[in-house]
Amino acid sequence: MRLQLISAAEMKSKLLKSNLGGFSEDEEIRSRRQTYAKLNTDEKNLLARLQFKAGGVKKSALARTKIDAEVIPKPSRLVYSAENKRTLPGKLVREEGSKASGDTDTDNVYDAAGATWDFYYSLFGRNSIDNAGMKLIQTVHYLNKYDNAFWDGKQMIYGDGDGKIFASFTSDIDITAHELTHGIVQYECNLEYKDQSGALNESLADVFGIMIKQKALNHDVRTSDWLIGENTLLGDEYAIRSLKAPGTAYVNHPELGTDPQPAHMSGYSNDPSDNGGVHLNSGIPNHAFYLAAVETGGFSWDKIGQVWYRAMCNTELVPVNATFSQFKEATLAESIILFGTGSTVTSAIENAWNAVGV
Amino acid sequence: MAFKIKQMKLKLIQTGGFAGKSKYAEEDLSLHPAQLQQELEQHFPTAVVQTTASKASPSRDEFEYFLEYKGVRIALTDGMKATPVIEDLLERLKEQLHY
Numbered sequence: 001m002r003l004q005l006i007s008a009a010e011m012k013s014k015l016l017k018s019n020l021g022g023f024s025e026d027e028e029i030r031s032r033r034q035t036y037a038k039l040n041t042d043e044k045n046l047l048a049r050l051q052f053k054a055g056g057v058k059k060s061a062l063a064r065t066k067i068d069a070e071v072i073p074k075p076s077r078l079v080y081s082a083e084n085k086r087t088l089p090g091k092l093v094r095e096e097g098s099k100a101s102g103d104t105d106t107d108n109v110y111d112a113a114g115a116t117w118d119f120y121y122s123l124f125g126r127n128s129i130d131n132a133g134m135k136l137i138q139t140v141h142y143l144n145k146y147d148n149a150f151w152d153g154k155q156m157i158y159g160d161g162d163g164k165i166f167a168s169f170t171s172d173i174d175i176t177a178h179e180l181t182h183g184i185v186q187y188e189c190n191l192e193y194k195d196q197s198g199a200l201n202e203s204l205a206d207v208f209g210i211m212i213k214q215k216a217l218n219h220d221v222r223t224s225d226w227l228i229g230e231n232t233l234l235g236d237e238y239a240i241r242s243l244k245a246p247g248t249a250y251v252n253h254p255e256l257g258t259d260p261q262p263a264h265m266s267g268y269s270n271d272p273s274d275n276g277g278v279h280l281n282s283g284i285p286n287h288a289f290y291l292a293a294v295e296t297g298g299f300s301w302d303k304i305g306q307v308w309y310r311a312m313c314n315t316e317l318v319p320v321n322a323t324f325s326q327f328k329e330a331t332l333a334e335s336i337i338l339f340g341t342g343s344t345v346t347s348a349i350e351n352a353w354n355a356v357g358v
Numbered sequence: 359m360a361f362k363i364k365q366m367k368l369k370l371i372q373t374g375g376f377a378g379k380s381k382y383a384e385e386d387l388s389l390h391p392a393q394l395q396q397e398l399e400q401h402f403p404t405a406v407v408q409t410t411a412s413k414a415s416p417s418r419d420e421f422e423y424f425l426e427y428k429g430v431r432i433a434l435t436d437g438m439k440a441t442p443v444i445e446d447l448l449e450r451l452k453e454q455l456h457y
Contacts, residue, residue, distance in 0.1 A: 145456045148375040153416025175376065184419035193418060256379055279378025296452050
C-alpha cells in the first residue's frame, strides 16, 4: 500500500497559494512530511494514537499504522566501490542508514543522492528515480583515473578523475543530481539521446542539478553561481558548464580550450561525435531556464522549477523526440495551469525562450 | 630525391562523457608488421561510415569510442571481433585513454 503524498485538497490549496504568490502552507506541508518521515516506528505509532485521541485519525487508519510506517517513502542508498576496476556494481561500502565510511567519494555521493532524493520528494512528492522507491545504486572509484560520471540505465558510476584536469567526479552535488535526473527522465518523457531531444535530456539533468545544488546551499537566483562541476574541473576559474553564461565556464583552458556551449539558437551545431551535440546544444535550454528563473526571482525551485518538473513529466506535450519548441510549449502550458496566462511567471518563461531564439 | 613516408595511423577516439569533450590516442602503424594493416583493412568498411555507437543504449554521459583508420570512422563496440594482434593494439590505445 502506498501513501498518497499530496492529497487533492492539498494540491488545490497549493495551487491557490502559488497563484497568490504565497508558499507558507506549501512549506508547512513539506516540513510536516519530512519530520514525519524521520520518526521511528514507535514514534509514528505514538503520534497516531495521540491523533486518534484528539479525533484527527480514523480508527481504521490507526489499525493500518504499522503497515503505513513501513511504507513511508525514504531513500534507499547503496554505494559500491569498483576498486578501480570495471566490475559493477562492485563491493558494497555504504548502505542506507550506515555511518560515514571515511572515504570522501563514497560519502560525497551518499550525501548528494540523499539531497537529490529529498529535493524530488519534498517538492514534487516523487519517491526516487522511478517514483516507486527505486534503490539509488552508485559506484565510485570506477576504473583508473577515469574522467567521467554517467548513468547506465540502472545506476550511477563515478571516476576518480586524472588529478590533472579533473578531480573526482564525486566532488560536486550537481553532478550526482545531474546523473540521477537522467534516471528520472528515463522514467518520464524518456527523451531520445540525440539531437534536440538529447540536448533537452542533458539540459534537464543540468537544470535539476543546479536547483538541487541551490537548495542544498539555500541560494536564490541572485546568489547562485549557476555553475555545474566547478570543483570537478580543476582550477579556481573553471567549471564544466554555466547556465548563466553558456560558453564561459572555462576560457583558454590549457587542455580543454574554451567552453563551446551556445546560449542561443544561432549557435546551434550538429556534432555527430556527441549524438548531435547533446552536451553542446543543452546550453540553449539551460540558458532559457536561467533567464526565466532570474526574471521571476526568489528560489528557482519555487516556481520555474515546478513548471520544468511538470513539463518533464508531461509525455503528451513532450514526446521522446521532442524539439526545443515542443518543450517550450510544454513549459508555457504548465505555467498557465499553475500560475495563469497573464502571470509574471508565464511571461518570464515566454520571454526566456524568445531570448534564446526558441 | 627524397621520399615522403606516409604515416598510417590508427586512432581511438573518445567522445561524449559528462564534460562532452573528445580526445584520442593513436598508433603509428608503420612501426608494425605489414600484416597488421592488412588485418585492419578487413575490419574497416570503406563505403559506410558509422558515426554513432549505440543510440538505443540507456546510458547517459557514458563515453563513446570510435576507431579511425584511413579517414574512415567506425564505432567501437564491446562485441567487435578482432584478431589478437589488433586486440593488443587496442588495449594499448585504451590504456592511454583510461578506458
